[in-house]
Structures are given as structure tokens and as C-alpha cells.
Amino acid sequence: MSPANLRDLEAASNLVRQHIESKPLPELLSKEITDAYQRLGGCAVAVRSSASQEDLSTASFAGQYDSFINVSGVPEVLSRVKSVWSSLWTARAIVYRRLKHLDQGKVSMAVLVQRLVEAEAGGILFTKDPFSETSNVMVIEGAWGLGDSVTSGSVDPDRFWVNRKDLKVVKRTTASKSLMRVSDGAAGTVDLSTPESKRDKPCLTDQAVAELARLSLGIESLFGAPQDIEWALSKGSFYIIQSRPLQRATVR
Known part of the structure; x- marks a missing residue:
């Protein structure tokens, strides 16, 4: 696609998105979303994309659609729902679908509204090493704070290679994690300097690694295929944010 065509596509995409986001939600739908949000306690949430052609075995769509972390209050939740819908028509998503x-x-878009996990550490896990066709190890990447700093590539994460049979760490690299992503008050996120005591410390103990690995193998068994899993650790418990089929060719 030529630069001129890309500029035209960007312009058309912006018009479509502005049209979607400028329209009020139907009254009944707005009430249903509001009621569901209030049943969560009106807490901070993540508003996430879930498209019909996302996370296919041949097309993950990772990073193509918009999601929003630390959203609070009914007006902001309703606004972000529309923003996620409109991200179905970003220029990058249109081009990606064309390439695939x-x-x-x-294509259609659903929106997930999830209670925000205030993570002490977070990241991703591949239940098989994405660079090996006959892998007997899984790979965990993690950092302090919210895991989207890892999924977005904003930080250099710790990495753990874990034997799939005995769940022991067979190799590790510990990054110097100068920044950590946290919730920013009532809305959004912010990158802060990591405390010196944590900067060069692994974000997971070997015991925590084994627990996360065991949980992830159960998810792989449930879906019947290797998985790319997003995880969070909060107050000593692991939370699974999402799981998708492992895309060997697209993993860093």
C-alpha cells in the first residue's frame, strides 16, 4: 500500500471512529452497562477489546485494537466502550485484516469490562518456547507493576525458562527494571521509577514461577493447544487476564 493510500485510509478511519464515538449509546444498552458496572462496585476497571476475528490460530491481532486500563465512573466507562468499538476501524487493524x-x-467487536487487578507484578507466559517447535520449556516474562508494560514492550522484563515437567527454572535473566507502570489516580496509568530495592530483584520467586506454570499448563490443557497468557500477581494470588493461542511467528 502506497504512502498516499495509507494517508487516505487514516483519514477515512478517523472519520469512521469520530462518527461512532460521537453518537450516544442506546438508552437501554447504556442502562445495562451502567447496572453491570455498578454491580462490580463502581470500582476501577479495564475496558478491553474482544473482536470476532481476534486470537485466531493464524492471526492474533495483538495490539491492533484499543483497550483502556484504570477506567472509573459511569460516563468514562460508557465513553471507553465506544472507543473500543471504534478501534475495530483503526487503519492498522484494517491493513492487518487485509494482509491476513x-x-x-x-468482523465485529465485543467489549469486556473487567475489575482492575492492582498488580504487584505482571506479564506474559508462553506455555511452549515460541522459538522452538519441540520445546519442553515454557517462557515467562514479567516486571513490577501492571503487566501491560510488558505486553506493550515498554520495559525490558525478567525472563524465566521453566521445565514443563518438573516446573523448575532452567534459565533466567533478571532485567534492571528502572520503570514500573501503575494506576494513575482516578484514570489511566503512569510509569514511575522503580524503588531501588526492587530494580534488580526478580519480580517472581521460584515458588511463584512454579505456581504460575502449573496454572498455565491447566489452561493449555483446557484449550488443547499451546497458549500465550497474560497474568497478574496481586496480594499473593495469580490472576489470568487473558489467554490466546500461541503465535510462534509473531512472538518477540
Whole structure:
């Protein structure tokens, strides 16, 4: 696609997104979202994309659609729901679908509103090493704070290679994690300097690594295929944010 065509596509995408986001939600739908949000306690939430052609075995769509972390209050939740819907038509998503030969007219977008996990550490886990076809190890990447700093590539994470049979760490690299991403008051996130005591310390103990690995193998068994899992650790418990089929060719 030529630069001129890309500029035209960006302009058309912006018009479509502005149209979607400028329209009020239907009254009944707005009430249902409001009621569901209030049942969560009106707490901080993550508003996440879940498209119909996302996380396919041949097309993960990782990073193509918008999600929002630390959203609070009914007006902001309703606004972010529309923003996620409109991200179905970002120029990058349109181009990605074209490259994957997917029908632009058959794609649709659902929105997940999840209670925000105030993570002490977070990251991703591949239940098989994505660079090996016959891997007997899984790979965990993690950092202090919210895990989207790892999924977005904003930080250099700790890495753990774990034997799939005995769940022992067979190799590790500990990054110097100068920044950590945390919730920023009532809305959004912010990157702060990591305390000196944590900067060069692994974000997971070997015991925690084994617990996360065991949980992830159960998820792999449930889906019947290797998984790319996003995780969070809060107050000593692991939370699974999402799981998708492992994409060997697209993993860093």
C-alpha cells in the first residue's frame, strides 16, 4: 500500500471512529452497562477489546485494537466502550485484516469490562518456547507493576525458562527494571521509577514461577493447544487476564 493510500485510509478511519464515538449509546444498552458496572462496585476497571476475528490460530491481532486500563465512573466507562468499538476501524487493524485475507465486512467487536487487578507484578507466559517447535520449556516474562508494560514492550522484563515437567527454572535473566507502570489516580496509568530495592530483584520467586506454570499448563490443557497468557500477581494470588493461542511467528 502506497504512502498516499495509507494517508487516505487514516483519514477515512478517523472519520469512521469520530462518527461512532460521537453518537450516544442506546438508552437501554447504556442502562445495562451502567447496572453491570455498578454491580462490580463502581470500582476501577479495564475496558478491553474482544473482536470476532481476534486470537485466531493464524492471526492474533495483538495490539491492533484499543483497550483502556484504570477506567472509573459511569460516563468514562460508557465513553471507553465506544472507543473500543471504534478501534475495530483503526487503519492498522484494517491493513492487518487485509494482509491476513480476512473479510472486512464480517468482523465485529465485543467489549469486556473487567475489575482492575492492582498488580504487584505482571506479564506474559508462553506455555511452549515460541522459538522452538519441540520445546519442553515454557517462557515467562514479567516486571513490577501492571503487566501491560510488558505486553506493550515498554520495559525490558525478567525472563524465566521453566521445565514443563518438573516446573523448575532452567534459565533466567533478571532485567534492571528502572520503570514500573501503575494506576494513575482516578484514570489511566503512569510509569514511575522503580524503588531501588526492587530494580534488580526478580519480580517472581521460584515458588511463584512454579505456581504460575502449573496454572498455565491447566489452561493449555483446557484449550488443547499451546497458549500465550497474560497474568497478574496481586496480594499473593495469580490472576489470568487473558489467554490466546500461541503465535510462534509473531512472538518477540
